[in-house]
Amino acid sequence: MRVPPHFVLRFLLLFYSLLLLAAANENNSSEIENCPNSFACGDFGDVHFPFSNTMSHECGLPIMNCNDLEAVREVQLGNQKWFQIENIYQQEDRSQINILDHDLQNLLSSKNCSAFFYKLTMPSLSPMMSFNILDTITIFRCIHNSTVPLPQNYSKYTNCSEYDIYFDPLRTDDVIPSSLSACSTIQLPFKTQSPDPISTVSDPYTFLTAQMHIEVELSKTCHDCYYKREGWCRLEGKLCSIDDTAPTQHKRGVLKPIKIGLIMGLGCGGVILIGYLFIILRKQEVFNYSGLGVPVFSYEELEKATNNFDPSSELGRGGFGRVYYGKLEDGREVAIKRLHERKRDYKHIKQFMNEIKLLTCLRHGNLVSLYGCTAPQSRELMLVYEYIPNGTVGDYLHGHLAEPGSLPWSVRLKIAIETAIALTYLHAFDIIHRDVKTNNILLDNNFSAILADFGISRWFPHDASHVSTAPQGTLGYLDPQYQQSHHLTKKSDVYSFGVVLIELISSLTVVDETRDVGEVNLANLAIKIIKRRAFTELVDPSLGFESNENVKRMIISVAELAFKCLQKDKKLRPSMFKVLEVLQIIESRKGRPEHLGTHGVGISCRDIHIPSLTSLDLVGVASLKNLTPKRPHQTI
Incomplete structure (x- = not known):
């Protein structure tokens, strides 16, 4: 009788887990064990340093109840009391934790004057x-x-x-x-x-x-220890746990040789068998190119196109890996996104496939085009896009291409409208981009906006109010309600787009720790300024805000629209289609206030032509699964 592979997999997992546990206990000593690289913490997903689980509290700020789905998760900040965790957001070496102080909450809810003696x-x-x-x-x-x-x-x-x-x-x-x-x-x-x-x-x-947003900043010594020397920064004992004379023994995530021998001796065979079965069960699910019609490039073709991935061809880096400029044999200029070898795990492979599935279904002039990818069995996973030659909007606003006058107001408004068109297109097909930011808006030679990076985008069930998922995105652009509730909606893209509008108005960076406390995030700063209608404190002086009345009216109208997009309550934010309507009215009416209403939203658009879904270049009318591409992929 044939035994189903799922039963074999479960048995092996149980058997070898018990063996490894026994080996770990046998070799246990009074020495401090190596800290985990990361640990799962319920809805917060994988959490890493400077936080730790309570079993390894010397490795960071301890969090408890991560494995209890019913319990409230709490963190201990220093040697102080425990706080309820509302959310954790981590991006590379930046960490922010939102907590609830129950003592302060009780004082505020009862209007107890002792709140004004509270030591924060x-x-x-x-x-x-x-x-x-x-x-x-x-x-x-x-x-x-x-x-x-x-x-x-x-x-x-x-x-x-x-x-x-x-x-x-x-x-x-x-x-x-x-x-x-x-x-x-x-x-x-x-x-x-x-x-x-x-x-x-x-x-x-x-x-x-009583809700507090706290940024955790590592000291330079601790930062260098963790990110450069691959050591562990500890709350107790030696600050940096690393032995430079024997790096292989104490590097982060590497067990001591005696323990390695014991565990590997017992578990190596099991890992191989389990891994083999896991690959068999998962391979078809993850690497399923069938029916997508995506052209496949060989590693050698892309290696030649980039001159052996010459560092001078590098266009940029991101969480996925590095992006290179290349030129194919047929003359097409391309941007090649190369998955970092160390990130060839299930999570990043799913993002790789997610982008392929989305971009092979979508066709729009304001969305980046995917030319193809490497095969699943290729030595490296790569995505091949059309090359957009003019950098990103972020480069021109506050990056290496930023110069006064390089992006006049008319171009910025055009970028806002074209980005809104791209997002309206996605939302019409129930797709949430999830990482809308100026560094993901590319510019072609005509300064037309091209929205890119769909690795964490999500299909949104048509009849659902939200999708429950751990927050992903970029700090400063992330919808605060999504951060707190883990409820992703199309209005999360609207919030991020509101931040982009403020960037286009101000040319300021989204997160700037040199600004006053409470104004580090650009969204918070903008909300305060717009409430006071002190627009000159926000607007980039090079845009002609003081010298051109039409420009001034348009900028004020866009700022008021951004204010609506940045509302904490998603119900108060307009839809992307409404945002697009308002932007087109601002452009067509040159910002005349009689056509815009008090806050640039909630206006009548009956006398303005708004493009239909068809004129927005929507492909198909029902499901993405049945879309017919507007133009076929070019194969090689």
């Missing part, structure tokens, strides 16, 4: 790391009945028995008004987005929050 400080783990609490406001606590002149723009709260509370909801800097110099000061977290104008708030409990 995080321990310094120098020389290992430091914490930066984002989005805080300075509160002044003054003795009751003292004669304190009310500073301009400040509000006064008098419902506490012994103290009066002074605050300016729109002010997040550390400047202390002279009239409040004798008062005590505290820092408390505040809601960056609220349905009510924060400038009209007189009750501080309405805008204060």
